[in-house]
Amino acid sequence: MPDISTTMIIVLCVAAAAAGWIDAVVGGGGLLLLPALMLGLPGHVPLTHALGTNKAVAIVGTTGAAVTFARKAPVDVRTAARIGLAAMAGAAGGALLAGVFSKDTMRPLIMVVLLLVAGFVLFRPSFGSVPSAGPVGPGRVAAAIGLAGLGIGFYDGLIGPGTGTFLVLALTALLHLDLLTASATAKIVNVGTNLGALAVFAARGEVMWQLAALMAVFNLAGGMAGAKMALKKGSGFVRAVLLTVVAALVVKLGLEQWA
Template identity: 35%
Template sequence: MFELTLEMALLLIAAGFAAGFVDAIAGGGGLITLPVLMLAGVSPAQALATNKVQGAFGAATAAASYAARGQVDLRSQWRLALLAGLGGLAGAALVSHLPTEALRIVLPVILIGIAIFFAFKPGLDDLDRQRRMGATLFATVIVPLIGFYDGLVGPGAGSFYMIAFVTLAGYGVLKATAHTKLLNLFSNLGGLAMFALIGQPLWLIGVMMGVAQMAGAALGARLAVRIGSRLIKPLLVATSAILALRLIWQLI
């Protein structure tokens, strides 16, 4: 049975702050919090559910921070956010019915490809570029698909949203990061709604970590707006590579 000690509470709070900071800039905060929850002795199902609780705090804070700095109009994003939420709900509903082992094998390859792309692709900056996919197709296919992944697996979803905005929607790196956060929040909430029914999240732990996430996300968003792609790109490369290595380690 999970027992919360003072030392464990401090570890979880520190993990929440670090995850909020990283997630606000490059996504992948679940890479930090999910393993720490399981290390603390939380069962896998409860860890996934609790991770959604605390992740919602950080995503909401980052979305509000970017909006307050004029990087994204939240009112124009509500349709995309709703589709992301439905995707997250569907993914969480099917988490116990779909074979996720194949995804765990393919995902590290995708993440390594993302890291290589952003590390070596020239011309990736904060300037917008030509859109490669129509807005309707992007909204009805790509956004729900990533939301579905967020509900089904979770860690790395923010990075995938950001990559989609850059490579398909033609957004600059900072604009893509800002627009990612509202979608990440809603796919997180969609997953949480289902996990609240089937996964029994530890609400006290989730809220405690969530408050720390808010502080980390506010700091991360502030730095990202100030520094832009010069901060976002290296952190995205590092986050994708580390998440890939962690997934590979789990498979060995």
């Protein structure tokens, strides 16, 4: 483990717990966890090590939240697993290219997408409030495997922050799920994205396992607490947190773009 002060380790563990809670409710915990690692690690530690350690921490909390949701939420585990396998492959491909593409070129595009997402959710109060009454055909499932699986999985391996939020929105729109069920399904898919990316980072020796193990304990606690709260509060609560996280992502990306 790199030379980090006790105070900074405590800060990273608190950030891991908060990120786990956010991830479980609506995704986007990487908005907090990855920047915390980038700021907390010594300057000589490469960015890819922060990305790899982030995945090692996040997969624990995401798995805990996924198990909590799967026990109590009406999740189609078979469909979620199919999307998750595609997401694993997409994330591995993105991780292989991590560091090749400049974040400066991706940031404006992501900001535009997030603003469109925020506008859509804000001005469509019924979005994700109740599931669709009709059946979801194989075409929509295939689209979810392609977009939410391969596409968003690739983004998660390449950059990461906001992945869970994108998954929730894509699954809600494509599979006609309510926001609570979409969030629960996204957790299973997110396990796949984290696993695919982690395999690549671990194979390249870009994971700080001691630090990751410590932070993972707090991430797991936060993730399970967030999942239980989302189940208790329902889709309205998830929608409010979703809009808050999207707004925070836009502000963060904007500050980075024009800093």
